[in-house]
Amino acid sequence: MRIQLDKLGIVIALLAAYGTLGASFAVSxxxxxxxxxxxxxxxxxxxxxxxxLLVLLFAAAVVALLRTSAWAKLIAAAAALLALALAxxxxxxxxxxxxxxxxxxxxxxxxxILLFAFALLAADAITRLKPPPWMRVLFLILAGAGVGGLLFxxxxxxxxxxxxxxGRADVFxxxxxxxxxxxxxxxxxxVAVGLPLGILCHRVEPLRASVLNALNIIQTIxxxxxxxxxxxxxxxxxATVPGAAALGIRGIGAAPAFVALFLYSLLPVVxxxxxxxxxxxxxxxxxxxxxxxxxxxxxxxxxxxxxxxVILTGIRIVLVQNIGLATIAALIGxxxxxxxxxxGIGQTAMDLVLLGAVPTVALSFAAAVxxxxxxxxxxxxxxxxxxx
Amino acid sequence: xxxxxxxxKQYDGVAVVDDVSMVIEPRTITVVVGTSGSGKTTLLRMINxxxxxxxxxxxxxxxxxxxxxxxxxxxxxxxxxxxxxxFPHRTVAQNIATVPSLLGWERxxxxxxxxxxxxxxxxxxxxxxxxxxxxxxxxxQQRVGVARALAAEPNVLLMDEPFGALDPIIRAKAQEDLLxxxxxxxxxxxxxxxxxxxxxxxxxxxxxxDQGKVVQYGPPAELVQTPATSFVETxxxxxxxxxxxxxxxxxxxxxxxxxxxxxxxxxDRTQQDALADLLWSGRTALPVVSVTGMPMGRVxxxxxxxxxxxxx
Numbered sequence: 001m002r003i004q005l006d007k008l009g010i011v012i013a014l015l016a017a018y019g020t021l022g023a024s025f026a027v028s029x030x031x032x033x034x035x036x037x038x039x040x041x042x043x044x045x046x047x048x049x050x051x052x053l054l055v056l057l058f059a060a061a062v063v064a065l066l067r068t069s070a071w072a073k074l075i076a077a078a079a080a081l082l083a084l085a086l087a088x089x090x091x092x093x094x095x096x097x098x099x100x101x102x103x104x105x106x107x108x109x110x111x112x113i114l115l116f117a118f119a120l121l122a123a124d125a126i127t128r129l130k131p132p133p134w135m136r137v138l139f140l141i142l143a144g145a146g147v148g149g150l151l152f153x154x155x156x157x158x159x160x161x162x163x164x165x166x167g168r169a170d171v172f173x174x175x176x177x178x179x180x181x182x183x184x185x186x187x188x189x190x191v192a193v194g195l196p197l198g199i200l201c202h203r204v205e206p207l208r209a210s211v212l213n214a215l216n217i218i219q220t221i222x223x224x225x226x227x228x229x230x231x232x233x234x235x236x237x238x239a240t241v242p243g244a245a246a247l248g249i250r251g252i253g254a255a256p257a258f259v260a261l262f263l264y265s266l267l268p269v270v271x272x273x274x275x276x277x278x279x280x281x282x283x284x285x286x287x288x289x290x291x292x293x294x295x296x297x298x299x300x301x302x303x304x305x306x307x308x309x310v311i312l313t314g315i316r317i318v319l320v321q322n323i324g325l326a327t328i329a330a331l332i333g334x335x336x337x338x339x340x341x342x343x344g345i346g347q348t349a350m351d352l353v354l355l356g357a358v359p360t361v362a363l364s365f366a367a368a369v370x371x372x373x374x375x376x377x378x379x380x381x382x383x384x385x386x387x388x
Numbered sequence: 389x390x391x392x393x394x395x396x397k398q399y400d401g402v403a404v405v406d407d408v409s410m411v412i413e414p415r416t417i418t419v420v421v422g423t424s425g426s427g428k429t430t431l432l433r434m435i436n437x438x439x440x441x442x443x444x445x446x447x448x449x450x451x452x453x454x455x456x457x458x459x460x461x462x463x464x465x466x467x468x469x470x471x472x473x474x475f476p477h478r479t480v481a482q483n484i485a486t487v488p489s490l491l492g493w494e495r496x497x498x499x500x501x502x503x504x505x506x507x508x509x510x511x512x513x514x515x516x517x518x519x520x521x522x523x524x525x526x527x528x529q530q531r532v533g534v535a536r537a538l539a540a541e542p543n544v545l546l547m548d549e550p551f552g553a554l555d556p557i558i559r560a561k562a563q564e565d566l567l568x569x570x571x572x573x574x575x576x577x578x579x580x581x582x583x584x585x586x587x588x589x590x591x592x593x594x595x596x597x598d599q600g601k602v603v604q605y606g607p608p609a610e611l612v613q614t615p616a617t618s619f620v621e622t623x624x625x626x627x628x629x630x631x632x633x634x635x636x637x638x639x640x641x642x643x644x645x646x647x648x649x650x651x652x653x654x655x656d657r658t659q660q661d662a663l664a665d666l667l668w669s670g671r672t673a674l675p676v677v678s679v680t681g682m683p684m685g686r687v688x689x690x691x692x693x694x695x696x697x698x699x700x
Binding site for chain 1 (some may be wrong): 436438459460461462463464466467469470471472473474475476477486487490533536537546
């Protein structure tokens with residue numbers, strides 16, 4: 001019997017081989033700033049755990065390599081990812097000398113490559129399974145619960161990123177709150193303003209080109225420059241409008257960050273609203289008028305539901321973009337996860353950078369999965385439930 | 389009754405509909421024909437005020453159609469268009485229920501009405517009600533479009549090229565259905581088309597429009613026998629006039645006493661069909677039977693040829 005190989009599986013197996021044998025698994029440092037010492041899997045773990053991990057990774061790579069069912073691949077990927085996460089936690093405790101609070105253990109390139117390889121396998125398997133939207137959200141919840149469980153169990157407490165967290169737990173959650181408030185708040189404001197503006201642009205043709213062009217120009221301004229541009233007018237408002245300063249409006253801080261994110265969000269929301277509404281079948285709109293719907297009924301019962309998938313796509317773009325962009329807000333004192341990123345860069349403490357970067361990536365990822373599921377649910381409703 | 393009184397619609401100073409007056413009798417089918425750009429659709433859309441006239445008035449049963457809000461007026465008047473205009477995100481049943489829901493009917497009454505209409509249009513309610521429009525064939529979608537237009541039991545139904553997107557066989561079926569529906573409900577139908585065959589087949593009265601004006605308005609026979617202008621003549625098709633004349637009369641109207649051999653023809657078929665049968669079978673006379681199959685007499689080739697001749 002000829003053995004059939006999976007093309008993506010070959011890439012994954014090569015990555016896994018390099019990640020295990022060619023690159024180091026963890027770095028051990030005497031303190032958080034100095035260069036560390038690279039450790040392979042065999043050095044970084046007690047030998048029983050090291051061999052168990054190697055066997056499991058090998059088995060998962062074989063499953064990836066062969067043409068097996070998508071479920072087998074998904075289970076193999078999940079097992080490998082869980083094993084990697086547990087092993088990394090164990091490494092943290094294993095490499096840290098007892099009682100030493102300065103020593104730091106962090107994941108090295110081999111770990112990240114392995115993580116990437118098996119995440120790729122999981123993504124590929126999920127794509128092949130073509131899961132319905134609710135199942136994708138379920139996968140997300142399961143993954144979230146897994147990570148949450150690991151964090152809660154203290155398995156990763158020996159790792160440097162968790163030590164950075166331990167020293168800043170209060171600040172971390174405050175900044176997380178600011179980050180989410182900035183990203184979601186500016187999105188909500190953009191939807192509140194952008195939807196009506198988009199509807200207006202759709203109904204009043206002459207308005208369309210000028211509004212979209214103006215928003216396009218805003219979109220081309222680099223974010224740092226936009227923060228700079230906003231300092232003067234917001235500073236002026238804070239100084240002259242009574243009560244503005246009390247509301248937190250200042251030239252620097254959260255206010256300009258919020259305004260900048262809001263301005264960036266407007267274009268996708270307005271443009272997608274206009275595109276979505278103009279994509280509604282003309283004869284459906286004519287029929288809606290012809291059988292006696294008022295303007296408002298036509299908008300809410302016919303045009304808006306039919307345009308919703310396109311509008312949601314705009315909102316998805318904005319949300320993912322805002323979660324990333326909100327990191328920059330830290331530069332002008334707006335807070336958010338960016339605070340750790342820029343502190344970390346300043347102190348050349350990469351673990352601190354990760355403390356800011358990893359939650360940002362996780363948030364964007366979760367937002368993208370949830371909104372994609374929402375979009376799919378709605379486009380099914382638009383095209384008829386049975387077509388999905 | 390629909391009274392159209394000196395109605396004019398101008399766009400940028402150009403009259404699309406120019407001083408049109410006509411009276412549409414209740415419980416009849418009136419077909420408005422004309423080339424594209426003749427103003428026939430605009431005229432139709434002024435009846436339910438999708439287009440507001442520049443001057444003139446339209447009265448429905450004596451009541452000016454501007455006496456109530458446009459959307460309320462439109463809920464009372466059925467409206468069906470080419471390409472059906474069904475709402476793709478709503479099921480067939482929800483589509484048909486649109487106007488009754490807007491009017492605030494009770495749930496039960498709406499369900500009954502939807503089932504009644506689907507049955508009337510030969511669509512099994514349990515099977516087709518929950519489907520989405522894209523799951524139906526073109527002919528079925530068109531039927532649902534007409535069913536939706538009739539859901540609130542309107543006295544008047546406006547149709548803008550309702551069968552334009554259908555293939556010839558389904559179109560013929562749809563036309564038969566429409567005639568049956570019109571008899572069933574006694575609805576006053578105003579239908580716009582550019583298809584003369586359709587007009588002759590459906591109409592009690594035909595209005596021919598050219599450049600915004602109604603150039604002739606009368607029963608089909610009148611148009612064939614005495615076309616008012618050369619435009620009407622061209623539209624009818626000069627060479628087809630004898631056949632048109634035969635196509636609007638029934639075989640039963642040409643019956644004379646006597647016997648004939650061969651396959652009989654039913655009295656409710658057209659005289660054109662009778663002529664075709666005669667020519668095709670090489671006979672000079674056909675037996676005619678009633679709808680129930682009773683012998684009535686015969687039609688002869690000579691008699692039909694005389695009827696097709698130019699009126700003196």
